[in-house]
Amino acid sequence: MIQIRPAAARELQRLLQRQQSARFLRLSIQAGGCLGRSYCLSFDSQLQPDDHSFNLDGGQLVVDAASLASLGILVIDYAEDLMGGGFHFGNSKASQTCRCGNSFTPSNFTEEAAS
């Protein structure tokens, strides 16, 4: 389940509206970051067969099945500070989350699975 806080929904919509060719935002989980996995947001216009779609007010967030398996209850929020704005991810399947919040270790993470 993905929960998108109002501030994050507004920012995601704002970013999406600035894209001429993108139809939706894609969230994927990729290898990398300080703790093995990192959140990646990108624009896309091509749905894949294993995609799951979540409605934003006025927009769409898409997550592929493999990425969704690394997410429990995911809360996406957005905040601005003096250093700029950023998305924050709270993932119930993360056993560890890095200092900046972009990287995590899934609770079922093994080194073999990472390679």
Ligand code: FES
């Ligand atoms: S990815 Fe290194 S501190 Fe967040």
